[in-house]
Amino acid sequence: MCCQDDQVLDLPAAAIEALAHYRRLRDQQGWGWGDDELPEFFRLARFSRLGDLADALATTGGDWPAAIRRVAGDTPAPGLVVLDVDAGGTVTPRVGAPRLACAGRPVTLDIVVDSLVGAELDVAGTPVTVEAGGAAVMTVDVDGPVLRVGALEVAGAVEVRPAASLRVRSSAWSRWSVVDEAGGGWWPDGVPPKHDGAHRPYFHARDTVLEVPAGSFTVTCTRGPEYAAVRTTVTVSSDESVDLEPERLVDPAAEGWRSADLHVHLNYSGDLVVAPEQARAMQRGEGLELMNLTAGNLGGPHVYDRVLFESTVGEDLWTGDAVARTSVEFRNDLLGHVHALAPSRPPIRYQTGHPGTEHAHDWPPNAEACADLREAGASVAYAHPVFAGFGDDPDDPYGPFLAPHRTVEARELVADIALGLVDGLEVVSCFDDTAGAELFHRLLGSGLRPAAVAGSDVFLSFAHGPGVASNPPGWVRLYADLGDAPVSAEAVRDAVRAGRTVATNGPFLMLTVDGAGPGSVLDARPGHVLDVRARVRGSGARELVLHGPDGELARRAVDGADVALTVEVPVDGPLWLAASARGGPHPMDPGRPVFAHTSAVHVEVGGRRVVREADVRWCLGLLDRLERLVVEEGRLDPERRDGQLADHRAVLDRARAVYRAALRESRTT
Known part of the structure; x- marks a missing residue:
């Protein structure tokens, strides 16, 4: 009985050898293979x-x-x-x-x-x-009843019991958690021994057998956020089996909304080396329809999964009930990280600004990387845009967003989105979603139309943390409106470009304005009354909110698994409308709330877009602060500093021109 996938992937020889190399690194270096200086x-x-x-x-x-x-x-x-x-x-x-x-x-x-x-x-x-x-x-890790500390033998920390057999099975690939009476997790042979952000053990399988110590176990089964978890307890003395079927809460695919995680790392140092077949089992067990596996460096010169990406670029790794594509994350820790979906070729460069690498300076600006990825046919989005929020100091509206200085925040986003080089941002991510939504609203209010996307940034090769890095793929996910089109990287890419998206870490959220969904552009007349409907389904949400350019338009408490909010919105000028849902602590990340956000529906009046002066000035102010940050903190080549700074200023000046034109537009409407 095996929980591995039942299809062997036909990987290129170079990718197979890269995996073997990773295993040798892991065997030689242990935890933290592949990078010299991982954060402690x-x-x-x-x-x-x-x-x-x-x-x-x-x-x-x-x-x-x-x-x-x-x-x-x-x-x-215990333990x-x-x-x-x-x-x-x-x-x-x-x-x-x-x-x-x-x-x-x-x-x-x-x-x-x-x-x-x-x-x-x-x-x-x-x-x-x-x-x-x-x-x-x-x-x-201790093998046996004794913990050895030098010559000292410490007893009592481990209790060895007779081995027993536990079989778990469901009708489809699922996520399982098997926990003994002392709180320890158990996994079948051959699967990554993973823990989520709440320290709960899990693995993915359809039908598999575990060797466990005799005793009592709690067994939990689910398939990602579209399902409710089911659990049972079982006492195992020799051979026992458990059959569980999670309850489906919502079926977005039946309505043409298909799930994707745009930001997943396959092998990214850590404890494990994960084979693509194991990644596919994780994807299928989460009911995730598209997984974008991004090659990228951590901080040094090694670009993890580069060989896999470059040997399969533009091709699916697998298809069927789950589709996977390799891609790339471009990383600069001062200016921000971006990921691409469905590029036709590798990028010119994978990162800038990391000492000891080929491109050790914070140059060229991220705009060049974004343009390169767009030219390769990819959609481009900024990852985890806000790490620590904007603070509440009225004299400093940007606060922690600009300090400390290298916290992977999406600082150049405000320029690159204005220049048409970026399609969206992770409004739902592994960091501060509330602040990410605030940034999203600022951009919408400046007349821009970014898509709300989602990426988990999980590290499949990490068994345990940091934070939510060892969560399963798709715990944060994008839903893209594909209509009747089959799932493909290109179809999701096109939906992102059109803004037909919803981002979530749990509930499924929907919005219509006069029957039109996210990404739509409507032409309305003054005095027209819009029929706006938001609906949240699934679990975890506690409130449903409708947003517009001047803030919150309506709110409703969520007291069930299917709640709608209907509002009539009179038109007295251009506007954008979007919905969000928020809940209590996320079960996989207790320090962060359940959250979902739609892309916007844009309402024009006489062909005019919404432009809110306060938002435009906020973006202009951020450009000024970003220029100062690059001057003061940028890692620039001393011999080429003036020229490199000039390149950064050129990008910022082009963006300023866009915002200033919008500011003039706002004064004439």
Whole structure:
């Protein structure tokens, strides 16, 4: 019985060898293969109580050792081992309730080291160094009932039980979570042992068998946000089976709306090397119809999955109930990241601004990369546009968006969208969706017509974090109105270009204005009354909102799985209309809300578009601040600095001309 896909992919020889190379790197380097300097936070993400640690850091004023001690507590949590090192260097372990194991299968333990003196320990073969008075966290894999800390043998952290067999099956590929009575996750052989942003284990399969320790298990089954999860408990003593069928909540495909995740990384360093067949199983288990696998670097010269992309560019990796295409993410951490869908060729360059790479300077401007990708036939969108919001300082309307300086925010978007080089932005992403929507509204109010798109930015090769990076593909997704057309990268690309899109991390949201959907351009007369209808279906939403150029037009509480909002909007001038839905904490990312947003319906009057002076001035101000940022913080070639700055100013000046023309237009309407 196997949970792997039942079709072998005919990959190019170069792509097969690239995967073998990645496996060799992983075997040689372990976690973090392929990059010399991954952020330490990525490694810490494997610590299952990282969220508690972040909360403790906030309450201790950033005191790292104090925060770790608060998480350790007087009585360690299940699966946590605290190693106290006294003034003499003696290690005293404190052990939480044991993780369950069966012989020959390692389990993962969280470790806290709290030391009064400088200490260097070997914990299950992993070295850790702690300064005097300091503390550290780590995770280790333990095979057997004993945790070894140097010569010390720590018992009680793992309980080895007899092995048993558990079969799980459903009628279609699904996402499964199998958790034992001690809170440990279990996976079949041959699948990536993944955890979501809430630290829940999961894998994808139709019908498979797991070897587990005898005991009680909670089994959960679902197929992405279009389905409700179903769960059961089962006691396994020798051989048991569980059959589950998730309940469908909504069927957008039946109405011509097809799902896509435009921003997925296949192999991106981390713990794992993921074969394309495993990625396809994840996609099918999430009910995701199109997956865009983006090649990109992390911060160094290596472009992950470049060989796969360049050897299959313009071709589908697989088709059928799930379609996948390789593509590219262009990355500059000062100006922003963009991803492409359906390019016909590789880009001229993959990144700028990363030291030690071929293009180490913040030059040329992102506009050149966007133009290159558009010339290759791709749709182009800015990824995760806002990391930390805009703040609430009336004297600084941009706030954290421009500081700290390299936080991957979409700073050049405001220029590139004005120049017609960008089709959309991730209004729903892995970062601040509320602020992303604010930016989206500013652009709409300036007379521009970007599409609302979505990309998860998940790293399929990360087993656990950081944050939501190890979530399944499609947990954030785009719905594109394809009508009767079959799913293809080109059809979704064209829908993005036309704005026929909805972005969501859960509920399915729809908007019509006089019967026309997102992306439509209507011509109305003053005095006409628009029939506006928004509808949200699925789960997670708590409020449904209708937006226009002057702010919120209507709101309704969501008290069921299918709620509509109908509003009559009188026309007294040009406007745009869009809908959003918002809910409580997302089940896969408790620090972020459930959120969905449509692209806009644009209403012209006498051929005139909406232009809101306040929004145009906001965009002009951002261009000025961006120019200052590039001057002060840009990594530029000292010998070519003046010329490189001139190139940036040329792009910004061209964008300024567009906004100033819009400003003049606003004064004559």
